[in-house]
Amino acid sequence: MAQWQEVQALPNARLEEIHQLYSMAALPMAVRQCLAAWIENQNWRQAAEPCSSRALMLFHSLLALLGEHLGSPGLGDEDFMLKHNLRKARRDLQEKFQKCPENFANLVANLLQEEQRILRLEQARGQGEAAPAPSTPRQSDRQQQIQRRLAEFNTALQEAERAFRHLEDLQDSFDFCYKVYYQPGQARTSDPQYAQQIQSLQAKLQILDRQRQEVLAQMQQLLGRSETLLGFLQQELEAWRQRQQRSCLGAPTDTCLRPLETWFTELGQGLFQLLQLLRALGDLCQKVTYERDPLKEKTPHLEQRLRELLTYLLQSAFVVEEQPCMPNPCKRPLVLRTTSKFSARARLLVHLHDRNHHMEVKIHIDRDPPKIKGFRRFNILTSSSKTLLAGDNPRDGLVCDFQYLTLKEQKDSRSGKGSKGASEGPLVVTEELHLITFTLAYAYCGLELELETSTLPFIIISNNNQLSSAWASILWFNMFSCDPKQEQSFFSAPPPAPWPQLAEVLSWQFESVAERGLSQNHLLMLAKKLFGSKPSPKSTVSWHKFSKDSASGFSFWAWLDGILGLLQEHLKQLWKDGLILGFVSRKQTEKLLKGKRTGTFLLRFSETVMGGITCSWVEHSESGPPAFPAVAPYTAAELAPLALPDIIRDYHVLVEENIPENPLQFLYPDTPRDEAFGPYYSQRQDGNLTEQKYLKQRLIRVSSRQPNESWQTEEELEAATENLETLQLQPGELGTQQPGGLGMVQVTSGNEGMPQVVATSSGMLQPGGLGMLQAGDLRTLQPGSQDLEPPQPPQVGLGVSKVLQPGTGEQPVLRVVPNTQEMMQVGPGGLGTPEVLTSGLGMLQLGDSGMLQPALVTMEPLAVPQEQGTLQLESLPQGQEVLPSLEPHLGILETLEAVELMPNMDREQEGLCPSLASSDAFLDAQDPFLPQPEDVALSPVSSLFTTDFPPLHIDASDFH
C-alpha cells in the first residue's frame, strides 16, 4: 500500500501527529495528498545533496504537476476550495524555494521519513498487542523474521545499487570537468576564472568523496544485516538438521527443505549481487582515484569480508537431504548391510550455478577413520562421483542423488589397523559408526570453493539379525545429536540417556511403526521396569542397561523391539486405534480390572515372552477375591494364521461340564467386545447357512492321549483314532442353563452302534463368564468304549495355572485337565473335550434374521502340559444324518487342513441361552491336525497355532 494511504488509515491518535507534522511544514497537506504517488516515487534524499541539479528539476516538476492538476477538468465545484488552496500553495512554494530547491528536497525527504517513523510506531504497537494473544510457536516467528529480513535486505540492496549509479553519475561528471578544466602547468593564481573552476572542481570532488563514503557505509550496513540474517538461516538449518535427525528416529516431523532452499538462494543471490557491486566499485576506483580514496582503502576489505560470508553461506548450504538408507520395511535408515543397495542424496540449498561449470560431487566413506582398534574399513563398490544436476525444473534445485550404492569390507581391515587405538578393544559391529562425506567443487561468479558435508553416522551390518541392535545404536547416538565428525568413537564410552529424552525416542518408534506413540502411562510402566520406581526427570539409563543387560533373558531394547515387530506385522491397526493397553504391568492390570465387571479384559504386552501379547480378564466369584486369568502370550507365530480380533471374538475357555464361554466380554474400561473389535473381525463365509438343516447336534472328534505318556507318534495316534469311538452327546436340561447357574449337561448317545456315553456333568458357571473351575467340580465322562480308560477326575491345580499364565503364579485359575483319550459327542455347553483351555467353542449368536451366527473357535495356545491331545472340533448333524453331513466336511478338512468347528444350534429350542448352542459336537481326531510331538516338546505352552498347525476354520454349513 502506498505510504500516504497507510498514513490516512492510521488511528486518530497517530493522525494527530501527522496533522502536527504538516501544520508546521512548508509543504501543505493538500499538495501531499494531491501528488501522493509522485512524491513518494522520487528520491528526495538524493536530491537534497548540495549542488545537486536534481533538486531543481524535482522542484519544477512538482510545480508543473500542480499546474496540470489545477487545469484538469476533473475537479468539480465542490473542490473549489481545494483548487484555491492548491493555487495558493503553488505560489507560496515557488516564492519560498525558488532560490534553494535543495531545501525543498530536504523538507520533503524529512516529511516522508517522519511519516514512516509514525507508521512504524503504529505497526510496532499493533504487533505488541497482537503478539501475546495467539501463542505462535517460536519457529514460525523466526521464519517470519527471515522473510521480513530478506525483504529488507533486498530493499537495502536496491538502494545500494541506486546509490552506486548515482555515484557513477557523479564520477562521470567530475571526470569530465576534471579533464576539461584542470590544466596543470598554467599560472593558476593569475586567472581568477581558472581558480574558480578549480574551486568548483574541488567541491565536486568533495561530493564524490562523500558519495563514495556513503556507498561504502551502505555496504557495511548491508553486510552487518546479512550477517544477522545468515545467523537466522543457520538456526533454521540447524533446526532442520535436528528435525531430520529426529525423523530418522521415526519422529513425525516435517523435513521439507523447500523454504530453506528459497531463503538460502535468495540471500546467496543478494550477496553475489553485492559482490558484483563491490567489484564495480573497484572499477570506479581504477578510473578515478585520489589521495585517501576511501574506495581504495575499504573495497578490498569489504570484498574479503563478503567472500567469507559467502563461503560460510555456501558451506552450510550443502546438506545431506536424505541420509543413507537401504530399503527396509521398518523405515529404519542409517543401518546398511553389506552387499545390499542403499541410497543417499545431497543438495545444495543455494540454487545458483554456472552452467558452464561442471560440478562434481564425490563421496568417500570414513575419510578420517577414528583410531579405534579393529575399526572395519569399507569400499564403495559403485561409482563414487556424480555430477550435481540442476533438474530441468528449476524447482528441483541442485541435487545429487546417489542410488544403488553398495559397500564391501576391505579384506585386511580387521587387522593391522589402529595399532595405537583405544585399549578397550574393538567395538562390536553394531556400535561401529561410519560416515560418508560428500565433497563438491563449486564455482560461481569467480568464487571457487570446495564444499563438504557428511551424513549422520551409520552402522554397517552383514546380517539382518543385527538390524535390531544396530538400530538401538542409531537411536542412542542420535538422541544426543552430537557432532557426527568427532563422534565416530561414540560407543567407546556411550553416555547415559536422560529418561525424558529416551522416552520420547521410544514413543517415536511406536509412532512410526503404528502411528500411535506411547502414552504417559505406558512410559511410566517402562520407566518402572527400567528403574524399579517412578522416574524423576533426571533419571538416566545406561547404554548397557538399555541394550545389553539381559538378566531376564533379553535386554530391554530386545524386548521392546520384539513388541515393535509384533505391532508392525500384526497389530498395527489395533495399536493405532488404542485398543491395546499394551504396557501395563501385571500388578497394574489387576488394579485396573479389580473394579470392573466380570469379563472385562485388556490387552497387554508380555514381559516375559519376547514379542508377546496377552489378554487378562477379571472374574469375580461370589466368595473370595476376584481372579485375573490371562492367556499365554500370543507371538507373531500365533497371530500369523489368525488375527487377534478373531481370537478375541472366539476365545473360549473350556471347562468340563461348563458351557464354553467367551470370558472376554468388555474391553477395558467397559466397551462391549464386539463394539470395540467388531470392525476388525475378519469376514466369514456364512453363505449356504440357510440350506443347512442339521442343527440339532454337532459332532466333535477329539483326540487325546494318556496322561502319563509322552507324545504318541503319528502312527500311534492313528491307531488310537481307530480305536476311538464317536460319542454322541445330547444336551439335557438346556433350558435351565444360565450363566451363573448350574449347568447340567446330559450327554446321551444318539447313534446306534456307538458306545453310549452319558456324561452328566455339573458345571459351575461363574457369574458372567466361565473361567474359574473349582477343584471339586467334577466332570464325569462315561466311557462308552472299552478301549477307553475310565475317565478320571480332571486335574486341577495351581501348578497348572502357573503354566497357563507364565506371568502370575498367584492366580489360581483352574483348568480341567482330563486324562482321557476319548471321543465324545458333547452337548453344546460343557464340551467334554479333553482339551480345555486351548479350545474354545465358537460363540453362537442368534442373528437378527433368526439364523445362527457362526463363530470362530478360538484355539488358545494354553495347552496344559499333561494334555497334549489336540482338539478337533467338528460340528456334525445329529443322529442318522451324521454320515451324509460328515462327508462334505471331511472334504473340507482335507482341503483346508484345518480344524473345523461347525457349531450347530437349534434355535427352536426355547430357553436356551443365546450364546449357547444346543448342538452336539463330535470331537474328531484326524491325523493332519494332530500336533507334532516335536512341537509340543519344544514348548510347554503348546498351541494349536504352532507353526505346523493350521488354524481353525469355521464352516457354517451346518447352520440354518
Add this chain to the structure above:
Amino acid sequence: MGQRSGHQERSKKLEMTQSETMKTKAVVQNNEEASEELNSKKQRLTSVFGVADLKNGAIGLYNVGLSCCLNSVLQVFLMNIYFTRILRRITVPPCAARKRNVLYQMLLLLEKMQCGKQKAVSPVDLAACLSAYRVKLFVTHDAAQLFLTLWNLMKMQMEKPELEHLACQKCSLETKRNSSMLILPLPILYSKSHMLKTLEDCLQHFFHPEELADHNMCFCEQCGKRTPFLQSMKLVHLPHTLTIHLKRFCFETSAYIHKLNNNLPFPQDLDFNVILTENQCQADNNEKADWQYELFAVVAHSGSTSFGHYCAYIRSLTEFKWYCFNDSHVCQVSWDDVKTTYGHSSLHLGETAYLLIYMKKHLE
C-alpha cells in the same frame, strides 16, 4: 588498531591502574560535579530545553577520512541523553578557544545533528579540533583508546574507583590503594588459550585474585625483599555509565596479533550483585542496590587487526529502540542484530563487540 594503541601495555592490571590513576586524579572533582548536576538538575534541564531538543534522534555522521572509529565513539556519547544534558550546560568558551575546545565542538556537532534535519552530518570541525590533540584523521584508531582519550580531553569522566588490594602472603601486611578505571578491560582468554564463555565469566575472572609470583613478585616493606603477592581487586563504586572493553586480541607471538572471534554472549541486563561474590566488592548496600545495568551501546569491530571497520549499535534512550550507526548510514535494528556481535568462530571478519557500554537501570 590494537598494535598502535596503548592497550597492550594494560594487559598487566597493576601497571595500567597506576598510570590511569595518575592521569585521572585531576579530574575526579570535575566528575563529582558532573554527576551531581545530572541528578539534581535533570528536571530543570528538561524544562529549559524541552522534550524535542532532548530527543537525540539517530543521525549519521559522515566519514571524514577513516573516521568510522571516531564516529562510532561519538555516537555513543551523543546518543547518551545524560551526557548531552550536561554538554548543553557548558559555558561557551571565548572565541579564541572555541576551535580547540572539544566539548564546545561536540555541542556544535550535536546541535547540527539534531536541528539540521539532515540524514547525516559531517563531524569535520570536531575532527579538526581533535587533531590538534594528536587524534589524527586518516589513521585507524582503536576504539577503546580513542574513547579514553576523548574522556580525558573532555575532563569529564565518571568515577570508577577500585580498591586495589595487595596482600603480601609472607608477612600478611596488606597494602591498599585506591585506583579508578575508566574502562573495565576484560580479557576474554583464560590462561592464554582457554576461552571464557560469557561476559559474566569474564567479569568473574577479572575480579579473581591473582597471585604475583616469580618475576612478578613485589617488594614487601615489612620483609624487606621481593615476595610473592596476592593481588585482588575489590569493587567500591560503579559509575552511571560503565564501559567494558573486551580484549579481543591475542598476542601469540610478539610480532603477530590476531583477533579473537569466538562467541562471547553478553546480556542486556547485568547485575553485579549476582556476578561478584561478597568479598570481591567493598561497598555498602545502598551502593550495591543500584549495581543493576542495562546495555546501552555496543561498539563493534569488523575485519582483522590490520584493517577493519567500526560501527556502533546504540539503544536510543528516548525511543528505546536499537540503531546501527555505520558512519553516515543509520538504520533501526533489533536485539537480534546486536546479538550478531557476540562473535562467530567461522566468520573471522564479521562484526564482534569490542566496547560494551552499560547504563544503570534506575537513573532517575
